[in-house]
Amino acid sequence: MAGSGTAHLRGGGALTVEHLTVEFPVGTSGDKVHAVSDVSFDLMKGETLGVVGESGCGKSTTGKAIMRVPPPTSGSVRLGAIDLSTLGADQLRDVRGRLQMIFQDPISSLNPRRTIRDIVAEPLTVRWLDGFPRYPAAQAWDNFTPAMLKLWKNKWLVLLTKIGLGVLLGGVLLYVVASAVGEPDQFGRRDGGAGADLANQIIRGGGLLLAPAAIVGIIGSAIWLLLVFLMIPFKIARSVLVAMEKKEFAKEVDEKVFTALEEVGIPAQVSMTKYPHEFSGGQAQRISIARALVLDPEIIICDEPVSALDVSVQAQVLNLLEDLKASRDISLIFIAHDLAVVKNISDRVVVMYLGKVCEVGQPDLLYSKPRHPYTRALMSAIPVPDPLVDPRSAEEIDGELPSPIHPPSGCRFRTRCARATEICSTAEPEIAEVADGQFVACHHPLDEKDWHLSERSVPVTVSSDLDGLLHSTTPEAPGGVK
Amino acid sequence: MSEPDLVPDSPVDRLKVDGGNVSSLAETSGEPAAAASYQAKKKGVFFWLAIIWLAIILICVLFANFLPVPEIDERVGDIRQGPSSENLLGTNNLGRSVLSQCIYGARRSMGVAMIATLGGTIMGGTIGLLAGFYRRTIDTVLTSIVNIMLAIPGLVLALALVGFFAPSGGFEDQRFLFFDVSPATNATLWTAIALAILATPAIARVARAQTLVWSDREFVLASRTIGTRNLRIIVRDVLPNVLPAMASFALIGIAALVVVEAALAFFGVGDVTGASWGIAINNGRADLEDYPHMVLFPSLFMFLTILSLNYLADKFVDLSDIREAGV
Ligand SMILES: Nc1ncnc2c1ncn2[C@@H]1O[C@H](COP(=O)(O)OP(=O)(O)OP(=O)(O)O)[C@@H](O)[C@H]1O
Ligand code: SF4
């Protein structure tokens, strides 16, 4: 399913991700984890886009790369027409409010040492603080630091320093050797003679070569130190300014936090001064949602927001997200590791495997007419609440997920694919439209006769505990149950 | 939770919120037990004993002059007398009160250890936080600085600093404005600075390791995604979580530095004219077999202090280890 290509992009999306690639260096051997490789998708306004794939396929990494924590290795992320990678730090800070993310682990998402009020107010506080003028010393620091780092990493300087160090070491070695073979004088000191003299010259030369780096280092540190000391009085002045206006701001924020908490179903009155450990996982996730909401985002990326929760709580949180989406006109990217969660709430689903896109389409289509062998395997893993269906009949994917450090050539799914042939190992399948609105990256996509191979693969009626709850709790949820 | 108002939300509230869905109950059900275990952390009798002992030592440090004990250089009786009703802990080789030596000694021993630990914690903490948070180049540079500091032999550093900056000479009283700048104080201060440099690498390592862990947490990512500046993330998100481990380590650090200070005094580094536990022990050393009380009592003071500090450091980790959520 190594799938590249952008045939499935519709254009004009609220968020467009193109050729997104994220690699993490591992060890010192130059190996890389290919966590996400050339992934493209787009999200239309008001849409919910599901992203599914088994654990470790790079879903979270994709979400984080869109948020630029850390920024992707390559590829572009466009918010409307704005390419995020072209923005400077300040511009990016302004745009961030429009795009928010809810993380996988609700507990780890909240700082255990801050109150709920402070956690939810943080986005507003950060923006408010940004509204105060940056003092000159800090501005100088901001401009000076990158320039300094760039100069420090300048390849000529680095080369010169390396040569200098080598020469220095050679000189010292020569000196030691020359002295060792020299004649001892009356005090037992050995005189290196001409060799030692030469070594001295070499050492001096090495020192000269090191001089530029030393000068840059010393002057740079001096300026840094100066800036640090300059910053202190400015910082104090600014703190006074902030302290004076704090009270008014706090009142305003309290109100906003209060509404946000109530909106996600946390009783604000009693919760504001509490700490995260006093809440359950589901409540913690609601608080994370409230934090994402206070900036009024257009898009929220939900990274498996419910996979750490009880099934019953899952349904509540999903309903909450659905409600918010409708009432606030938010577009969602919804990440999950199985189709069951995503199926009921998504307008479109992207199936990922080992950092690549395999199949894109409406969830119903992916269920009833999967084209990619991996999609079908994922689907049949959804439990069917029918005693007549033997759970062992679930189609299993053989073998382990291959290492993302050395992903298989050609189609990345070929090591576990029953349909793999010669071409799958040599050529990477391009994503292509196989049916209306259904795109697949496979050399041998499934067709009609494959959909009826076993009774398990009739998943139109698939229903799980979760489905039941979804139906019963919010029959009227807008855009909810499809 | 023991108090009802600590319960974040009653099931009734939840029911309202979730449209009367019975399953709402499931979400809150786990909490009472979880919170109870949070409240039930026992401090225990040793905790209070340690606190009381350290409070006594602190009083000695701050108010030694006002305590009803003889001056340190006052001759209170015959030399080398064992404990008696006039001289509770006996007298030393100069006929001075051993109790006074212990009490005034606390000032120097603990003072040096605390100042040094504080300095070491500030320097080491800053290095560790920056290295752990920024990683890459900054980490490499700072870690190598720490490694170089680790390679410095402590005694040599102390000797060099004290010898260079506070050469021994007359130990007469000198003042600059309100500050005591007599060479004796100066020597003590430089001893503390040397010890601070010694303490820095260990604390930097603790801080760095903790920062590496905490700065990978998702709440730090969340802060980044809302455009929080790095400095604010370090101060608000990372530091409060790293601090307990650092504080606990600093308590052990004080205990260790008390010993080092005693050893330095014992070897005659820095000012050897004042009172310190190490000097008191050194004075009694020659008569250890015949008059053990001269060594025993200062050692006991030191031992109890170190024990208390270590115990508190352990307990501190337990007490500050807050649960992160109710699940
Ligand atoms: N900071 C990192 N350094 C090195 N490798 C990483 C890093 N973050 C993620 N990876 C690797 O990238 C791959 C994708 O990870 P990712 O967390 O995106 O998976 P996922 O699809 O979210 O899985 P899950 O369902 O378990 O959350 C994994 O192999 C993971 O080990
Ligand atoms: S058939 Fe080939 S291209 Fe399609 S999933 Fe299997 S290995 Fe990949």
Ligand SMILES: [Mg+2]
């Ligand atoms: Mg993940």
